[in-house]
Amino acid sequence: MNSHSKRGFIYLTLTIMLFSTYEVVSRTLVGKIDPAQVNFIRFLFGGIILSPLALLEIKKSQTKLTGKDLVQMALLGFLLVGISMNLLQYGINETQANISAAIFSFNPIFVALVAAILLREPLGLKKILGLCVGFAGVAIIFFSYDNGGQLYLHGLIYLVLAALAFGIYTVLGKKFTLKFGSITMNAVTFLFGSLLFIPFLLWRGIPLFSISLDIIPQIAYLSVFVTGLAYYSYFKGLGLTDTSLGSMVFFVKPPLACLLAALTLGEQLTWGFALGTLIILTSIYALQEKPKKATSPRYLTKEKTQPKGKHEACREVI
Numbered sequence: 001m002n003s004h005s006k007r008g009f010i011y012l013t014l015t016i017m018l019f020s021t022y023e024v025v026s027r028t029l030v031g032k033i034d035p036a037q038v039n040f041i042r043f044l045f046g047g048i049i050l051s052p053l054a055l056l057e058i059k060k061s062q063t064k065l066t067g068k069d070l071v072q073m074a075l076l077g078f079l080l081v082g083i084s085m086n087l088l089q090y091g092i093n094e095t096q097a098n099i100s101a102a103i104f105s106f107n108p109i110f111v112a113l114v115a116a117i118l119l120r121e122p123l124g125l126k127k128i129l130g131l132c133v134g135f136a137g138v139a140i141i142f143f144s145y146d147n148g149g150q151l152y153l154h155g156l157i158y159l160v161l162a163a164l165a166f167g168i169y170t171v172l173g174k175k176f177t178l179k180f181g182s183i184t185m186n187a188v189t190f191l192f193g194s195l196l197f198i199p200f201l202l203w204r205g206i207p208l209f210s211i212s213l214d215i216i217p218q219i220a221y222l223s224v225f226v227t228g229l230a231y232y233s234y235f236k237g238l239g240l241t242d243t244s245l246g247s248m249v250f251f252v253k254p255p256l257a258c259l260l261a262a263l264t265l266g267e268q269l270t271w272g273f274a275l276g277t278l279i280i281l282t283s284i285y286a287l288q289e290k291p292k293k294a295t296s297p298r299y300l301t302k303e304k305t306q307p308k309g310k311h312e313a314c315r316e317v318i
Helices: 003-020 022-027 035-061 067-094 097-104 107-118 124-143 146-172 174-180 182-203 213-240 248-265 271-287
Strands: none
Touching (some): 003 022, 035 067, 067 097, 067 146, 097 146, 097 271, 107 146, 124 271, 146 174, 182 213
């Protein structure tokens, strides 16, 4: 492993650690703040943190953001912040941290399904089997709890819909990721998605920034570290390594988040939950495409480093 790959590995390890704490920290906010307000604040400040990096990315690539681009990316931002991540935040409130981490890790499966429908990307037998296995994993998790999972029914529905909405966001946002770069795509959608979410908050009577002092540390952590720093380290890591190493984020994050939830929140893990999670991760592996070999990732051009069919750059937003 050369020096660049080592640096990339360090960046991706940091990413995994930060991403894995999201559901756990969010669970500590249950009953103290509306999930929609958490979602608004973390993406607004996450977008602000990424903005300087996005400007550098645009300047370096010498691309130009048009009004049409901004409008389309703003609408995608609302799909992300206002719908997908909002459903995810409510799903975390209605279930457990470990369940949320396992179910939302299902989102690459929806990415493949939506890409097949909207972009006519071929699924193939391997991907079809992966999709079926993934849905079976979700069903096993659902029925592994008392009363057939009825206690978490609403939360599970929120989580599955969140993953589906994120799949649509990822596929529709692919052309902007390829054109402007991952950091720019996320910075713009984070910022505009948060701003378009404000009318919903006002309509619901939810304050924008009025929060209790005792939860400021958690909100600051989710905004600065999970939604800001983690995305920077993720994209930086991808730029220094190959795609196969970058995809480890999607396999390590769910079990690590479950372990943290058990240690810090005392959440119980069932054999059915463990089996369902393993099946979901197996289905995600089946959907992975083998990246083309490259002698030195950092010397590849922007077009060559962009994911093809996997939507790697923005498929994991948490």
